[in-house]
Amino acid sequence: MSYYANKKVLVTGGASFIGSHLVDKLVDAGASVTVVDDLSSGKKENLALSMKQISFIEGDIRMQSVNKTTKGKDIVFHLANVHGGRGFIETNPGELVQNFMIDGNVFYYCHKNTVERICYTSSACAYPTSLQSADPKKQVRYLSEEMANPFKEGAALADGEYGWAKLMGEMALKAYNKQFGVKGVSCRLFTVYGPRENESHAIIAFIGRAMLRQDPYEIWGTGQQDRNFTFVDDIVDGLLLSAERVTDCRAVNLGTDEITKIIDAAKTVCRIVGYQPSKFSFDLSKPEGVHIRAASIENQKKWLGWSPRTSFDDGIRKTIDWYSKNVDVQALRANFEKRLFER
Numbered sequence: 001m002s003y004y005a006n007k008k009v010l011v012t013g014g015a016s017f018i019g020s021h022l023v024d025k026l027v028d029a030g031a032s033v034t035v036v037d038d039l040s041s042g043k044k045e046n047l048a049l050s051m052k053q054i055s056f057i058e059g060d061i062r063m064q065s066v067n068k069t070t071k072g073k074d075i076v077f078h079l080a081n082v083h084g085g086r087g088f089i090e091t092n093p094g095e096l097v098q099n100f101m102i103d104g105n106v107f108y109y110c111h112k113n114t115v116e117r118i119c120y121t122s123s124a125c126a127y128p129t130s131l132q133s134a135d136p137k138k139q140v141r142y143l144s145e146e147m148a149n150p151f152k153e154g155a156a157l158a159d160g161e162y163g164w165a166k167l168m169g170e171m172a173l174k175a176y177n178k179q180f181g182v183k184g185v186s187c188r189l190f191t192v193y194g195p196r197e198n199e200s201h202a203i204i205a206f207i208g209r210a211m212l213r214q215d216p217y218e219i220w221g222t223g224q225q226d227r228n229f230t231f232v233d234d235i236v237d238g239l240l241l242s243a244e245r246v247t248d249c250r251a252v253n254l255g256t257d258e259i260t261k262i263i264d265a266a267k268t269v270c271r272i273v274g275y276q277p278s279k280f281s282f283d284l285s286k287p288e289g290v291h292i293r294a295a296s297i298e299n300q301k302k303w304l305g306w307s308p309r310t311s312f313d314d315g316i317r318k319t320i321d322w323y324s325k326n327v328d329v330q331a332l333r334a335n336f337e338k339r340l341f342e343r
Contacts, residue, residue, distance in 0.1 A: 005030035010073045013080030015042030017197045041343040070109045085200030087341040089162045090287040099165035118184035119243035125163030132290035144296035177249035185246035190255030190295045194232030195322035199339040210273040217277035221288025223263035228294040231315035234308035241304045255295030256308040
């Protein structure tokens with residue numbers, strides 16, 4: 001029997017891109033699922049497969065207590081946060097720091113209401129940017145969990161306000177574990193992509209540009225940045241295993257060891273869509289993020305007995321298939337540039 005069968009589970013931010021995929025798998029596993037989401041970026045249609053089998057609460061956990069929603073729950077998957085793609089997180093710092101309030105509310109009421117376990121979705125943005133520079137003398141090829149630590153000298157230089165909020169969220173959860181014995185885990189997600197994501201993130205933006213037949217085809221930054229793009233289904237599997245198997249509130253990476261340069265990701269998208277622009281242009285004035293970012297997967301294999309299974313090529317095909325069936329190309333053309341900076 002599944003670990004999640006008959007478990008009472010709350011998913012904050014459950015109508016989001018990642019959250020909705022998580023909800024679908026929890027329902028399939030036999031869990032009794034409640035979702036709370038303010039729909040500021042999530043969409044009810046993301047929950048179309050599961051809506052009749054879950055309890056959905058539209059609410060903003062910045063403005064109202066999560067006291068009621070956490071009562072009687074066995075597990076809370078905490079995904080609710082103010083977030084977007086690189087364009088959003090570099091232009092909305094005041095909105096991003098509201099994540100301190102969101103995380104504080106959730107952890108406080110989870111403890112007060114004796115929730116058995118908390119799975120907190122952190123981010124690779126918690127890692128020091130100094131380790132992800134273009135300077136080969138400073139950069140670290142694969143980031144391992146101990147390299148981001150607010151109490152370790154040289155291990156706390158997170159990626160902007162968003163990264164600091166995530167690192168502080170990890171610290172807060174660990175503090176509840178230290179003082180009160182709260183059980184949980186912080187999952188550092190690495191560059192997630194897949195169906196239900198929007199154009200503010202690189203992969204969907206690349207697909208959108210290809211479907212609009214953009215020429216020259218624009219890429220933010222030099223195109224030489226690299227990432228380990230991780231398919232959403234794999235990330236959800238990692239979240240489920242993490243909540244089941246890790247209880248001491250440590251952080252664990254969830255990512256693949258398959259590294260792809262941004263320019264190569266764009267070319268892969270164009271190849272699969274069947275569009276070849278005459279030229280790629282590189283806009284150095286736009287946000288481009290750190291130069292390199294990839295997860296060490298040693299601990300996820302050791303602690304979870306797991307690693308992602310979806311290759312980049314296969315994940316891109318699945319994502320393009322979903323996007324092509326759901327996008328209104330005329331509407332996309334009318335407001336594409338605006339979408340790149342939205343949540």
